[in-house]
Amino acid sequence: MVALRVAGLEKSFGSVTALSEMSFAVESGELFGFLGPNGAGKTTTIGILTGRLTPDAGEVSVLGTDPTTEPVETRRRVGILPEQQSPPSFLTPREYFEFVGSIRELEPDTVSARVDTWADRLGFASKLETLHTDLSRGQQQKVMITQAFLHEPDLVFIDEPLVNLDPLVQERVKAFLLEYVDRGHTIFVSTHNVDVAEAICTRVGFVADGTCRIVETASNSGGLREQFLAYVETTDSEDVPTLKDEGSSPVPRH
Template structure:
C-alpha cells in the first residue's frame, strides 16, 4: 500500500509492559486520514503509553505500529516531520517569550519567516494572547502557557496531531474556539488523535471514538450512535474496574 493511501494510525496486536504492569494487552486500532478520533479511557487505561508508541518515544514489546505508513521507531525523524504532539501537562521553556519559542519551533520545522509570522498572527488572534507574545513564559498563567503549547503543535500544519487533554486550563470560550478549530482542521484531510477521559468532549466533536480498557480496545463507535451508547459503554467500563 502506498504511504499516502495507508491509515493515519495503525496498531496491530500491540503489547507493552513496564515491569509487572501491563500497559497495553494486544491493542489493535486503525484511524483513517481525515478523522477526528477520540481515544477515551479512564486514567491508567493506557492512553499515554499508546501515544508514546505512536510518536516513537517507546517501542512495543510485541505487535506492530504504523504512523502515516511508517514505523515511527524505524524512521523517527521523517515521521515526526509530519506530526504535531501536544502532551498533557507540558509547558514551554520558562525563560523565553512565546515569540522566541515560536521562532525556535519555526527553525526546527523549516518554516520561513513570512509564513511563521502569518501563522503566529492567526493563532494569537484565535486565542487572544497577542499582548503576551513578549512576556516571559514563566510569567504567563497556566492557561496562557497552554495556548503557547497548542500553537507550537500546529505551527507547521502537520498531517497528524496527537493531543492529550488539550482543553485543560482553557476558559470556556477558548475551549469552544479550539474545538471548532479541530473540526475544521480535520475537514482538510488532516487527522487529529485526541486522547481524553472526558466523554462530553469526545461526543461533542469526534467523528469516531475508541474506548480503551485494561490496555485493549473495548469499544469503537461513532458518537451519534443511537441510545447514548457511547456514554454507557465508557461508564460500564469504569464501573467494572
C-alpha cells in the same frame, strides 16, 4: 486512506502491563477520540505512536512510517501536544515559535503570519513577548496548542487539549479542530472528557485495561457516557466510576 494503525501492541513497565493486544486504525480526515480512565494506557499508546516508547510486541504505522524504527521521520511529519508539558520557561512565546518554526523548516514570514492568526484565535497577542514563566497555565496551554499546529501537519496527536482553558477559548479550540479535519487533516485526541469526545469526535476508542474498543459516535444511540462507564466496568480497571447501583447493563467486551 489509513492515517495510523496499531496491531497487537503489548507494553509492560516491569510487572505493570500498560498495553495488552491494543489494536485499532484511524482513517485520514478523522477526528478520533481516545477515551479512557486514569492509567488506561492512553499516554503509553501515544508514546509508541510518536516514537518516544518502543512496544514489547505488535505493529505500528503512522502516515506510512514506523515510529519504532524511524522515530525522527514520524515526528517530522506529525504535530504533538503532549500531556501537561509546558513551553520553555526562559523563552517568550514569540521566541519559542521562531525556534519551532526553524526546526519545522518554515519561512520566518510564514511563522509570523501563523503566530498572529493563533494569537488572535486564542487571545494571547498581548503575551507574545512575555517569558513563559510569567504566563498562567491556560496561557501556556495556548502556546502548546499553537506549536502543535504551527507546521500544519497531516496528523496531530493531542492529549487533553482543553485543560486549563476558559469556556470561550474551549469553544474556539473545538471549532478549530473540526475545521482542521474538514480540510482533510487527521486529529487523534486523548481525553477523559466524555462530553468533548461526544461533541467533536467522529469515532471514539474506549480504552481500559490496556486494550481498546471502537464506538461510532454518530450512530451512538445509548449515550456515550453510559456506554463508556459500562465498558470500563467490564474490564479489570481500578478506581473507575460504577453504574451498577443505577441498574445499567454493562456493554459486552469485544
